[in-house]
Amino acid sequence: xxxxxxxxxxxxxxxxxxxxxxxxxxxxxxxxxxxxxxxxxxxxxxxxxxxxxxxxxxxxxxxxxxxxxxxxxxxxxxxxxxxxxxxxxxxxxxxxxxxxxxxxxxxxxxxxxxxxxxxxxxxxxxxxxxxxxxxxxxxxxxx
Amino acid sequence: xxxxxxxxxxxxxxxxxxxxxxxxxxxxxxxxxxxxxxxxxxxxxxxxxxxxxxxxxxxxxxxxxxxxxxxxxxxxxxxxxxxxxxxxxxxxxxxxxxxxxxxxxxxxxxxxxxxxxxxxxxxxxxxxxxxxxxxxxxxxxxxxxxxxxxxxxxxxxxxxxxxxxxxxxxxxxxxxxxxxxxxxxxxxxxxxxxxxxxxxxxxxxxxxxxxxxxxxxxxxxxxxxxxxxxxxxxxxxxxxxxxxxxxxxxxxxxxxxxxxxxxxxxxxxxxxxxxx
Numbered sequence: 226x227x228x229x230x231x232x233x234x235x236x237x238x239x240x241x242x243x244x245x246x247x248x249x250x251x252x253x254x255x256x257x258x259x260x261x262x263x264x265x266x267x268x269x270x271x272x273x274x275x276x277x278x279x280x281x282x283x284x285x286x287x288x289x290x291x292x293x294x295x296x297x298x299x300x301x302x303x304x305x306x307x308x309x310x311x312x313x314x315x316x317x318x319x320x321x322x323x324x325x326x327x328x329x330x331x332x333x334x335x336x337x338x339x340x341x342x343x344x345x346x347x348x349x350x351x352x353x354x355x356x357x358x359x360x361x362x363x364x365x366x367x368x
Numbered sequence: 369x370x371x372x373x374x375x376x377x378x379x380x381x382x383x384x385x386x387x388x389x390x391x392x393x394x395x396x397x398x399x400x401x402x403x404x405x406x407x408x409x410x411x412x413x414x415x416x417x418x419x420x421x422x423x424x425x426x427x428x429x430x431x432x433x434x435x436x437x438x439x440x441x442x443x444x445x446x447x448x449x450x451x452x453x454x455x456x457x458x459x460x461x462x463x464x465x466x467x468x469x470x471x472x473x474x475x476x477x478x479x480x481x482x483x484x485x486x487x488x489x490x491x492x493x494x495x496x497x498x499x500x501x502x503x504x505x506x507x508x509x510x511x512x513x514x515x516x517x518x519x520x521x522x523x524x525x526x527x528x529x530x531x532x533x534x535x536x537x538x539x540x541x542x543x544x545x546x547x548x549x550x551x552x553x554x555x556x557x558x559x560x561x562x563x564x565x566x567x568x569x570x571x572x573x574x575x576x577x578x579x580x581x582x583x584x585x586x587x588x589x590x591x592x593x594x595x596x597x598x599x600x601x602x603x604x605x606x607x608x609x610x611x612x613x614x615x616x617x618x619x620x621x622x623x624x625x626x627x628x629x630x631x632x633x634x635x636x637x638x639x640x641x642x643x644x
Binding site: 228229232235236285286287288289290291292293294295296301 | 415416417439442443445447448449451452453454455456457458462463465466467469470471472474476479512515525
């Protein structure tokens with residue numbers, strides 16, 4: 226029943242999330258030492274980075290080989306996300322500690338775009354969202 | 369096994385498949401055609417990966433546009449895409465085992481036996497526990513082929529299966545495919561078609577231009593192939609052969625000694641007619 230768990234976990238590209246986690250940890254140390262709390266703009270960039278890393282982790286080199294199997298690409302993607310999102314949330318809460326719903330919204334938009342238009346565009350969308358919010362003078366969480 | 373009626377598929381302004389109708393029974397069926405002819409699009413539709421824009425398709429007697437029937441088809445289907453990506457950190461055993469898991473093989477012992485069987489069939493038993501990133505291109509192609517063969521599918525859809533295989537492995541592939549139930553494969557290699565296929569479809573610009581047996585394809589050039597020691601400017605095609613004589617395709621001049629046509633001759637004649 227759960228024979229898919231270990232190979233699915235191994236098939237995920239964890240490197241983008243690991244790199245973002247390391248960067249966030251370093252920034253957190255710096256923020257704690259010199260600023261005290263994360264500036265809102267930086268928090269937005271961090272959220273976009275974590276969301277983008279999750280989308281990047283969905284890149285699947287074996288997608289075409291696995292495309293005609295009874296387990297559909299949508300199910301495989303859902304399984305991968307079920308493993309990725311808790312880890313990303315943990316990274317987010319331990320480092321930046323920002324709003325969880327905002328991060329989930331950015332991730333959802335990135336994933337939705339990646340399904341239709343490919344992973345690179347899906348990665349870019351959360352960052353574009355935050356930059357547009359900043360340029361437009363509104364909050365990236367749309368609160 | 370495969371019944372297609374008036375299938376069409378368009379990408380942007382390109383009509384990749386244009387009103388294709390074909391029917392096949394069991395055996396090995398070859399799709400021949402130049403690059404960009406629409407072979408891969410046809411195969412992706414036959415593998416349930418791509419839905420046609422119009423027309424009707426039935427695979428193994430089922431309708432792939434209905435999700436429950438598509439699931440049933442996928443349980444009985446093996447698909448080798450043209451550029452099958454693999455996970456470089458997996459071993460061939462892990463990769464094929466994962467495919468078996470996704471093919472709903474739940475019994476661990478039976479699944480592992482099946483994985484060993486297909487890896488042995490493609491002669492990868494000695495490297496089945498090596499990382500895929502360390503394997504040659506031909507070995508990777510065989511891993512993907514083994515993945516397509518998991519569960520002994522009723523229908524195998526193979527896009528250029530001999531890509532990257534050495535002559536010895538090509539022979540092995542022929543023997544493997546000749547034991548399969550129904551195989552729909554695309555290839556550029558005409559010798560593969562003559563050695564393997566019971567039936568061949570030639571595709572140009574998204575349309576089927578020929579359907580028949582390999583002998584019938586060769587027969588198209590009956591009486592239209594001749595050889596001599598000089599190039600013939602009036603021939604449709606002339607080329608120098610390994611024996612040092614020129615082989616010509618077209619309307620032979622009077623007195624020319626025609627020779628038996630090959631599959632290449634029939635295909636080249638069709639290709640020429642397509643371009644004129």
